[in-house]
Amino acid sequence: xxxxxxxxxxxxxxxxxxxxxxxxxxxxxxxxxxxxxxxxxxxxxxxxxxxxxxxxxxxxxxxxxxxxxxxxxxxxxxxxxxxxxxxxxxxxxxxxxxxxxxxxxxxxxxxxxxxxxxxxxxxxxxxxxxxxxxxxxxxxxxxxxxxxxxxxxxxxxxxxxxxxxxxxxxxxxxxxxxxxxxxxxxxxxxxxxxxxxxxxxxxxxxxxxxxxxxxxxxxxxxxxxxxxxxxxxxxxxxxxxxxxxxxxxxxxxxxxxxx
Amino acid sequence: xxxxxxxxxxxxxxxxxxxxxxxxxxxxxxxxxxxxxxxxxxxxxxxxxxxxxxxxxxxxxxxxxxxxxxxxxxxxxxxxxxxxxxxxxxxxxxxxxxxxxxxxxxxxxxxxxxxxxxxxxxxxxxxxxxxxxxxxxxxxxxxxxxxxxxxxxxxxxxxxxxxxxxxxxxxxxxxxxxxxxxxxxxxxxxxxxxxxxxxxxxxxxxxxxxxxxxxxxxxxxxxxxxxxxxxxxxxxxxxxxxxxxxxxxxxxxxxxxxxxxxxxxxxxxxxxxxxxxxxxxxxxxxxxxxxxxxxxxxxxxx
Ligand SMILES: Nc1ncnc2c1ncn2[C@@H]1O[C@H](COP(=O)(O)OP(=O)(O)OP(=O)(O)O)[C@@H](O)[C@H]1O
Ligand SMILES: [Mg+2]
Ligand SMILES: [Zn+2]
Numbered sequence: 001x002x003x004x005x006x007x008x009x010x011x012x013x014x015x016x017x018x019x020x021x022x023x024x025x026x027x028x029x030x031x032x033x034x035x036x037x038x039x040x041x042x043x044x045x046x047x048x049x050x051x052x053x054x055x056x057x058x059x060x061x062x063x064x065x066x067x068x069x070x071x072x073x074x075x076x077x078x079x080x081x082x083x084x085x086x087x088x089x090x091x092x093x094x095x096x097x098x099x100x101x102x103x104x105x106x107x108x109x110x111x112x113x114x115x116x117x118x119x120x121x122x123x124x125x126x127x128x129x130x131x132x133x134x135x136x137x138x139x140x141x142x143x144x145x146x147x148x149x150x151x152x153x154x155x156x157x158x159x160x161x162x163x164x165x166x167x168x169x170x171x172x173x174x175x176x177x178x179x180x181x182x183x184x185x186x187x188x189x190x191x192x193x194x195x196x197x198x199x200x201x202x203x204x205x206x207x208x209x210x211x212x213x214x215x216x217x218x219x220x221x222x223x224x225x226x227x228x229x230x231x232x233x234x235x236x237x238x239x240x241x242x243x244x245x246x247x248x249x250x251x252x253x254x255x256x257x258x259x
Numbered sequence: 260x261x262x263x264x265x266x267x268x269x270x271x272x273x274x275x276x277x278x279x280x281x282x283x284x285x286x287x288x289x290x291x292x293x294x295x296x297x298x299x300x301x302x303x304x305x306x307x308x309x310x311x312x313x314x315x316x317x318x319x320x321x322x323x324x325x326x327x328x329x330x331x332x333x334x335x336x337x338x339x340x341x342x343x344x345x346x347x348x349x350x351x352x353x354x355x356x357x358x359x360x361x362x363x364x365x366x367x368x369x370x371x372x373x374x375x376x377x378x379x380x381x382x383x384x385x386x387x388x389x390x391x392x393x394x395x396x397x398x399x400x401x402x403x404x405x406x407x408x409x410x411x412x413x414x415x416x417x418x419x420x421x422x423x424x425x426x427x428x429x430x431x432x433x434x435x436x437x438x439x440x441x442x443x444x445x446x447x448x449x450x451x452x453x454x455x456x457x458x459x460x461x462x463x464x465x466x467x468x469x470x471x472x473x474x475x476x477x478x479x480x481x482x483x484x485x486x487x488x489x490x491x492x493x494x495x496x497x498x499x500x501x502x503x504x505x506x507x508x509x510x511x512x513x514x515x516x517x518x519x520x521x522x523x524x525x526x527x528x529x530x531x532x533x534x535x536x537x538x539x540x541x542x543x544x545x546x547x548x549x550x551x552x553x554x555x556x557x558x559x560x561x
Binding site for chain 2: 119
């Protein structure tokens with residue numbers, strides 16, 4: 001799975017709101033097609049790290065380097081905001097825990113999927129429409145509801161729509177913060193199945209934040225365990241979960257800590 | 260704006276020339292210079308209260324007050340007509356407070372203050388068209404935050420404008436937006452042309468006259484300088500189109516002006532009339548002239 005070159009290189013990234021609150025001295029590489037899970041208890045800094053990694057929150061120090069489609073290394077926070085936003089709607093995607101943060105609730109599902117295409121210059125309605133329909137199918141949404149607003153969708157459907165809206169420009173890296181949080185167990189399971197299929201089919205690299213070690217085990221090949229803003233343990237998912245080295249991970253895995 | 264307005268003497272006792280004090284006028288003119296320098300960019304300004312009837316809005320009136328001078332000739336239209344209550348009262352307001360000439364003729368005016376229309380008669384290089392604007396921000400429908408819309412303009416982050424057009428086509432089969440149809444100015448800023456019919460949009464493109472836009476409540480000024488590109492947003496497979504009518508004007512017979520549908524009697528009989536009253540009268544006058552000439556010609560033949 002790992003090719004010679006990483007896609008993303010994170011070097012000593014720090015974003016602190018207060019001592020121990022945020023993320024501190026984070027370094028790792030992400031390879032094409034790799035799914036990396038970030039786990040840790042509430043308040044350990046997972047979301048802060050993810051937001052910083054995905055060009056939406058400037059860190060106090062450290063770098064995030066990204067190898068783009070043209071094979072150029074970009075230093076995220078040295079880019080102009082225009083370039084960062086462009087990256088976010090072309091080569092990257094962000095799936096939020098709460099669909100209302102990631103969707104435009106006031107316009108139809110089709111418009112939600114088509115927005116990124118239009119933002120990067122697609123000006124043919126028919127093409128936008130057919131891609132919308134195609135993606136509705138791909139994420140197993142009822143295509144007859146393409147003109148309905150997401151507010152009329154269930155929670156699980158909204159997450160599917162969010163995923164379609166991101167994948168329509170064929171991103172290479174997708175950042176997800178608790179994408180299955182708040183969903184019923186059966187709905188969760190179907191969504192995870194879908195995610196797994198899409199990730200493999202599209203050779204996506206994914207960084208996924210989750211409370212849920214079962215989710216992490218199902219999706220992630222590699223895990224980062226965080227506590228008080230720092231990485232306490234990292235490794236292959238099965239290794240970390242089956243043979244945790246750090247005391248904190250051991251507590252986490254034995255469910256003594258309810259994340 | 261034909262002379263140094265800063266030295267103008269009051270016309271009516273107790274009121275400054277054109278109502279606004281000189282300091283306010285200078286402040287508005289500074290904002291206008293910036294607006295002209297960056298076509299389509301919304302410039303904030305410290306707007307003032309104006310003694311106007313509720314609902315007309317004061318942005319356009321403040322701009323007119325800031326640029327009008329003694330030798331100007333003012334025309335005021337509302338929905339294309341010179342004779343509506345609002346148009347009449349604004350015209351008389353400026354007449355009383357500036358003593359300038361007023362006119363209903365588009366070609367005789369140096370300043371045309373308008374709401375909801377661009378005159379049919381093409382404007383000339385020495386004219387100024389002042390628009391009254393209710394909502395200046397074209398991105399507001401999708402983004403309530405002012406901070407965010409400013410950023411979107413700065414970063415040319417305009418994908419959502421086509422989202423709106425997409426929604427129209429998805430729901431109606433065509434672009435149903437007919438008023439305040441968004442435009443791109445000078446290949447850069449997306450601008451709300453105010454609630455003019457999209458019929459008027461092509462007139463903004465490469466217009467010889469200076470176009471000024473004032474939003475009073477939101478305190479924003481923007482401008483399109485003469486000879487500037489103005490294009491209406493659309494899709495390749497749903498190109499921008501203006502309104503067209505099968506009917507022609509019941510008074511002047513015009514087939515190519517913007518028509519209003521009006522009920523003319525108690526039986527509900529409908530008629531189509533030019534919305535631009537000056538244009539309609541010009542057409543009638545032209546025809547009368549032609550008929551006269553034709554009649555003379557016939558007499559000569561005899
Ligand atoms: N904008 C902010 N201002 C101040 N403190 C913040 C801010 N955002 C997060 N924090 C603090 O930083 C710490 C890490 O928060 P973060 O949201 O990254 O944790 P998390 O691991 O995602 O938690 P959860 O699992 O509950 O989502 C917390 O103590 C939080 O209170
Ligand atoms: Mg979080
Ligand atoms: Zn007519």
